[in-house]
Amino acid sequence: SQTIHQWPATLVQPVGSPLSLECTVEGTSNPNLYWYRQAAGRGLQLLFYSVGIGQISSEVPQNLSASRPQDRQFILSSKKLLLSDSGFYLCAWSVGLANEQYFGPGTRLTVT
Amino acid sequence: KQEVTQIPAALSVPEGENLVLNCSFTDSAIYNLQWFRQDPGKGLTSLLLIQSSQREQTSGRLNASLDKSSGRSTLYIAASQPGDSATYLCAGNNAGNMLTFGGGTRLMVKP
Numbered sequence: 001s002q003t004i005h006q007w008p009a010t011l012v013q014p015v016g017s018p019l020s021l022e023c024t025v026e027g028t029s030n031p032n033l034y035w036y037r038q039a040a041g042r043g044l045q046l047l048f049y050s051v052g053i054g055q056i057s058s059e060v061p062q063n064l065s066a067s068r069p070q071d072r073q074f075i076l077s078s079k080k081l082l083l084s085d086s087g088f089y090l091c092a093w094s095v096g097l098a099n100e101q102y103f104g105p106g107t108r109l110t111v112t
Numbered sequence: 113k114q115e116v117t118q119i120p121a122a123l124s125v126p127e128g129e130n131l132v133l134n135c136s137f138t139d140s141a142i143y144n145l146q147w148f149r150q151d152p153g154k155g156l157t158s159l160l161l162i163q164s165s166q167r168e169q170t171s172g173r174l175n176a177s178l179d180k181s182s183g184r185s186t187l188y189i190a191a192s193q194p195g196d197s198a199t200y201l202c203a204g205n206n207a208g209n210m211l212t213f214g215g216g217t218r219l220m221v222k223p
Binding site: 006032034036043044045046049051057059090092097098099100101102103104105106108 | 143144146148153154155156157158161163201203205209210211213214215216
């Protein structure tokens with residue numbers, strides 16, 4: 001069966017510090033991978049998606065970037081965090097287009 | 113641009129009641145519509161996926177319907193239980209890869 005992992009589970013970082021969140025999927029090959037953010041009062045928003053290694057599409061211009069160094073690994077990064085980057089970050093995967101998306105447990109990021 | 117709305121934003125019902133959660137979307141050219149459950153501080157659990165060619169899907173006490181022409185989907189929960197208390201989110205998939213989420217309905221089922 002397929003499993004999706006995210007770490008860390010929670011993170012508190014000062015403004016201006018770097019960020020690296022990791023997501024890995026087990027039990028499937030060549031998944032589509034997604035990063036979403038859930039911010040208070042703003043709902044869930046797609047940030048990035050990837051259909052293959054090194055292929056990243058950005059949906060929202062912002063202070064964040066994403067990378068996919070391996071087939072089942074997706075990383076969300078920032079060089080300098082802003083207060084507005086606080087939120088709940090969720091990674092998801094699917095197989096092919098227009099198919100069911102499955103979400104990870106999320107990372108709660110608080111920027112102070 | 114797709115917009116998804118969920119009404120009501122919050123709902124409180126006594127245990128055992130049947131209930132309906134509503135989801136409306138502005139762009140009917142969707143590939144599919146997905147319903148999720150989210151417990152406080154947790155990730156999303158996929159409940160049901162309805163493809164654009166389907167009218168409804170059922171899983172246990174849950175039934176989801178899709179009417180593309182009217183831009184509506186409903187999630188029906190039969191014989192509600194306290195364990196059903198959570199936030200329920202619907203999301204439309206228009207571009208194959210991108211889910212547009214509604215704001216969610218926070219459900220409380222009282223024993």
